[in-house]
Amino acid sequence: MTAQPAHSPGAFDHRMAAPATDDAFLAAALPFLAEGLAAPDEPPPVAIAAPAKLDLLRDALGADAKEVGLVPHTDWYTGSAANAIARAAGHLAAHAGPGGRIHLLMEPVWNGRAGRSPRESAEWIRYEALANLLFAPTATTALCVYDTRTAGSALVAAARRAHPDTGVYEDPVRLAAELDAVPLPPPPADARRLTGEPAPGTVRAWAAGRGLGAADAELFAAAVTEAAALGRVTGALLWGEAPGCVCELTLAHRVDDPLAGFVPPAGPDLEPGQGLWFARQVCAYVDLRDAGGGGMSVRLQYE
Template sequence: MVYSTRREFAAAAVPHLREGLAEGDAVVAVVAPAAERLLRRQLGSAASRSVEFIEAGSWFTGPMDALAAYQDRSRRDWWPVGRLRLLAEPVWTGRSELEVCEWKRHEALLNVAFAGTPTLLMCAYDAASLPAHVITDAARTHPDVVDDRGPRPSGRYVDPAVFYAECNARPLSAPPRDAAWRRFAAGGLAGLRAFLAAEAERLGLPADRSLPFVLAVNEVATTVIRHGGGRGLLWVWAEGGELLCDVGDPEGRLEDRFLGCFPPRHYKPGETAMWAVRRLCHIVEIRSGPGGTRVRMHLRLADAAAGPDDRAG
């Protein structure tokens, strides 16, 4: 749903929610506080009490956090009721270029996550404030569009696998020259974990985030040793408010088709490991080709919660 004014937002969102209430759906709105106030006024007190409102800033903390939360809440709370009728407005402001790319990828992945489930999802985009490229790609990640001309097929929708691969087209930059580095192989993981913990402390990662960082890197290194080339090289550094770690496998290849983006349905070492790694990190980038594989893990050095947002308010 693309809108430019509060009236356009309400004209599309309110009927979507009312229809869900009338049909007995689990009706959920993940929106900013201002949008919640608007929707409650339009729906009326009786109807609004039947809608579960979730504050967008606390939900959209990271692409994998949001994707996992959708899956967890749907299975536990929403699908047991019946069909899920969802309205969501992602938070785009205050994001880095990489984060915007990952949130676009997240929007494409929702088509895979909800495929074959009793779900009707409407995503809201504010054309008056968002960059043009975000609106353009929304038409590529959503099969249908609703705007002031009404609902219609997007006409520009692409397969989520294609969009996912496009997000990997940009090569990873080289680690900075002053990045700490270490080689690893079988039998050396204990020393590697000690090295990672020391670097995390030196670079300012809060103590309560050190263990998730060490576990994530250890999972990738273990995968390299057991299922990749058997040895690798890693770099650790801080940049742009994040702790970054590259794990390079010069010989191994990873088939990165949604790797680790969804809970593995059957035990597969690569999928299971990368699902855990993506849950432990803010963003994970994977590049794999004839020259080997590199996995870059991002962890925030400090909280970066989304601030107040007045869209649709």
């Protein structure tokens, strides 16, 4: 393998490849992994990809394959985009070199959860955009793989806007705001209306009555409680059936931080103001939207 010069330390290097063939995948992946193997003060690079691509890498790497971590992407991407942020942050904390130095080749499951709907795909593009801010302090090098045979042209075009090496990169905050400008479906007319902050027991009992199991109802109620800690809650709506139970909170003031709920806690315990991180880890979707009059809505959908 021929190594390319490693990037300068101290800045997150967020790259993208959009192969349309197996040969194109190898043409992007092999130099990247060689770069990681040659980089000083780094652990071995890791490739997280579809099993068929891992087989291609094993064959092409030959003896070097034992020096590269090969992880099926269905083992890494097991939940939401917010869960993927937590997984990446945890891996860096446990395995990266000084300053977060490591090379990660990453291919989400585009023919699974990540690509199952336009809404789900938008969540992953938001994750890709905000990753530029979340991991900016690290010296991590990431190559995100968008196989056009599974990801599709629309998703690839959107992803290019979230990667600095594509020539069409856009400011992450602006891109996230564009995604948030897409209207959410309105609450149904028969949604249950609550005044003020919903009590955990009320949410738990309602969710159980809508078909969530006891453990899931408890988690959903806890997520709502943590989200409610963002500020004064003036009202709430509950609707849906398991597993898609929804709670929408109305807050008296806005939350302007685009990274709210995405920044991993520094330790095992949540600090004040980090409850939205827990909510994003528990729920499939957490959407913050302007509610008029200086307020904001926070919509949590369990699945």
